[in-house]
Amino acid sequence: MEGTGKNEYSGNTHNRMPTALFTAEQSQRLDHLAIKSGIDGFTLMRRAGTFAFQQLCRKWPELLAQNAHIQCFCGAGNNGGDGYIVAALAKQQGLTVSVVYLKDPATLKNEAAQAYAFCCKQNVAIHPFDETTPITGDILVDAMLGTGLTGPVRGNYQTAIHAINGAQRPVLAIDIPSGLSADTGAVLGCAIAATATITFIGIKQGLLTGAGTEQTGQLFFDDLSIPDTIYQQVTENSTRLGDAAMAKRIHPRVRNSHKGTYGTAVLMGGNHGMAGAIIMAAEAAMACGTGKVYAATRPEHLIALLARRPEVMTIPISQDFDQLSSVVQQASALVIGPGLGMDKWAKRLLQFAINQPQPLIMDADALNLLSENPDGLLQRSAPTVVTPHPGEADRLLNVSTSTIQKNRFHAVTSIAQKFKAITVLKGAGSLISDGQHTWLCSAGNPGMAVAGMGDILSGVIGSLLAQGFSAIDAACLGVWLHSTAADHLSQQQGEIGMMATELIPLIRQQLNTMSSDY
Structure with missing residues (x-):
C-alpha cells in the first residue's frame, strides 16, 4: 500500500457531475469492465478511499482543526473496504480515527481484506459493533452497506443506522447511504441520513429521486479515472437533465x-x-x-x-x-x-x-x-x-x-x-x-x-x-x-x-x- 498518501490521487476536484445515471447492476458492470481492462481492483478501491478522505477534509476543516474524532463504520465487501482506506489515510495524516466493524474482518476477501490489512498496519483502533457501542465520533463515516442491498436492513446494521442517525453528527456516506436502494431511491427499512455522499464510477439513479434526495445530502462524484471506452460499453437507462x-x-x-x-x-x-x-x-x-x-x-x-x-x-x-x-x-x-x-x-x-x-x-x-x-x-x-x-x-x-x-x-x-x-x-x-x-x-x-x-x-x-x-x-x-x-x-x-x-x-x-x- 505504499504511496497511499494524501496527494496520490486528485480525483474530481471540481465535482463535475455527469448526466448518465446507472442502476446498481450497471455500476457493478462498469467496475468489472474496468478491472477486466487492466485496472487493478485494489487500485480502484484506493482511489475511492482517497477521494472520500479528501472530500471529508474539504467538507469539515474546522472540525478537523479542533482534533475531531473520525469514526468509520465498516461493513463487508468493497463498501467496507473503502471505509478502511479512509480510516488508514486519516491515521497517516495524524488525525484521531477509529473503526467500528459490522462484519468480522476475518471473513473479508480480496480487495476488502487488503484494505483491512492496510488499516491495521496504520495501527487504527478497530472494534466490533454491538447494541452497546457508543457513537463517539465528531464525524461519522458510513461504509456499511453498498449498492448491492435489495432487501430490508436487519440486525446490527439496522441498530447501527438508528444509532448514527440519532447521534445527529455530520455523516459522510461512501458510494450510497446504507439502507437506500441504488435503483429506486426507496428506503429499505431504514437508511442513513447523510450530510454528504461520495459516489463512484457511476451516479446511482436512486440518489437523486424520492427519499434519495433526503438521505443523500450533498452529492460528490468521482469516476476513479476510468476511461471513456469503459462507459461506452454500458448504456444507461436514465439521464440527468444537465x-x-x-x-x-x-x-x-x-x-x-x-x-x-x-x-x-x-x-x-x-x-x-x-x-x-x-x-x-x-x-x-x-x-x-x-x-x-x-x-x-x-x-x-x-x-x-x-x-x-x-x-x-x-x-x-x-x-x-x-x-x-x-x-x-x-x-x-x-x-x-x-x-x-x-x-x-x-x-x-x-x-x-x-x-x-x-x-x-x-x-x-x-x-x-x-x-x-x-x-x-x-x-x-x-x-x-x-x-x-x-x-x-x-x-x-x-x-x-x-x-x-x-x-x-x-x-x-x-x-x-x-x-x-x-x-x-x-x-x-x-x-x-x-x-x-x-x-x-x-x-x-x-x-x-x-x-x-x-x-x-x-x-x-x-x-x-x-x-x-x-x-x-x-x-x-x-x-x-x-x-x-x-x-x-x-x-x-x-x-x-x-x-x-x-x-x-x-x-x-x-x-x-x-x-x-x-
Missing part, C-alpha cells in the same frame, strides 16, 4: 418573424372558484414566448383574467363550445387541467380536448378524470404529455401513493406505456419518461411544495409545445426551467413562503439568457 444540454434547445428569435411564428396555445380550465389556476398557467405560457395564448374558462373569470393579464385572449365556456371549437382550429398546442374540477362541465371539456388533433398537455383534475376512463387517450395520434404528482399517479395506475414512491422509475415508465404519453412524475427528483428512457431533473427544492406550481409547469410545457418543440423536449425543458427558476428564487429569498407566480419572471429571464448565449 444545464448544457438544456441550453442547446433554446434558439434566439428570428428577426423576420411574427406572432404566428411562435405558435398558439389554448389553455382550458378554471372551474367555479378556481380562476387562479388557469390565470397562472396562461401567464406562464405568455412569459415563455408563445405568440398567442387563449384561456378558455368559466365566464365569471374573464374580468379577473383580463385585469391580471390583458395580453391573454379569453374564451367564455358555459354550455356552448362553438367559439372554443373555432379558436382551437388555429391552435398549435392545447393545455387542459388547471382548475378544471370534476363536474359535468369538466368532463365535457376534457373529452373535447382529447378529441382534438393538436399536441395536448394534461394536468391536475384532467388526470383524475382520465383515471376514471383509462382508455380515453388511446385513440389520440397527436403527442400527449401528462404531468401527475404521486397522488395522481397512484390513481392512474390504481396503486397506492407509497407504491409509486417506492419505485418512481417504474411508475413513470408504466404510466408512459399505459397511456402512450410522455409522462412527468413530479416530486423531489422529477422524472420524465417516453416509455423507453427516463430523464431526471435534480434541480428543485421544498419551497415548490405550494399550490399553483403545477399550473405554472403546465403553462410552460404548453408554451414550448405550441412553439414547435417535440413533446419530450418540451417536457424536459419545461421541468428544468421550472425547477431551476425555483432554485434561483430560493437562493434569493429562501424556500419558506415561495409563491408559484414568483417563478414566472425568472423562467422568462432564463430563456432569454440561454437564447442570447446560443
